[in-house]
Amino acid sequence: MHVAKGVPCQTCHGPDLQKPKEPSDKTCLGCHNRDALIEKTKDLHPVVNPHNPPHNGECIQCHLQHSDPVNNCADCHKYDFKMKKL
Numbered sequence: 001m002h003v004a005k006g007v008p009c010q011t012c013h014g015p016d017l018q019k020p021k022e023p024s025d026k027t028c029l030g031c032h033n034r035d036a037l038i039e040k041t042k043d044l045h046p047v048v049n050p051h052n053p054p055h056n057g058e059c060i061q062c063h064l065q066h067s068d069p070v071n072n073c074a075d076c077h078k079y080d081f082k083m084k085k086l
Contacts, residue, residue: 050079
């Protein structure tokens with residue numbers, strides 16, 4: 001999805017694609033504004049906003065750019081979030 005929007009691999013994985021870096025929250029939040037994401041998803045149900053969780057709020061825990069996203073909240077909670085591939 002990023003490539004389709006003109007974002008090169010190096011933006012998230014660093015300049016050396018022979019040894020790509022694993023993106024971190026800092027990488028994601030360099031382009032995606034956390035406050036805007038929290039606002040955008042504030043009315044999702046159940047009550048907990050997946051972009052403002054009380055624990056384990058790292059972007060790449062759920063959004064796995066090269067594979068389908070994972071609702072890790074559902075490991076412990078009965079949340080049925082509709083996940084988007086970014």
